[in-house]
């Protein structure tokens with residue numbers, strides 16, 4: 077498993093145990109080169125899912141990529157990683173259960189927003205601000221209105237967070 081911090085392939089498993097619901101194995105890993113610590117999850121994938129973008133481009137659904145965009149939204153928020161994992165599992169199960177063929181990227185973005193709304197308001201606003209691009213200031217006001225008028229934290233502009241997993 078490649079280190080997400082320095083890219084080294086020399087990483088070791090320090091701890092391995094099932095998640096609360098036993099739907100996955102959680103592994104704590106440490107990088108031998110930079111000392112970075114990270115967590116990986118091993119889980120069942122029932123079938124291959126595909127995401128279609130507005131451009132018409134089609135790509136295999138990448139759970140890890142989706143997780144990374146959610147992690148950006150959750151940066152410096154104290155949210156239990158297992159809660160995020162359960163949210164992701166829920167999203168994937170919904171996609172597996174309901175999608176007829178391909179999943180529109182809009183649907184994926186909406187599912188994530190729904191999930192984040194229940195976990196952390198700030199992460200929700202961050203994710204939504206990237207997802208919706210806020211072409212109009214009104215969109216942003218409507219969103220804040222829905223949360224009871226809270227301001228995003230200063231200097232916390234999200235960056236590089238693409239829910240659709242679009243490649244540059």
Ligand SMILES: [Zn+2]
Pocket residue numbers: 079080081082083084107108109110111112
């Ligand atoms: Zn490293």
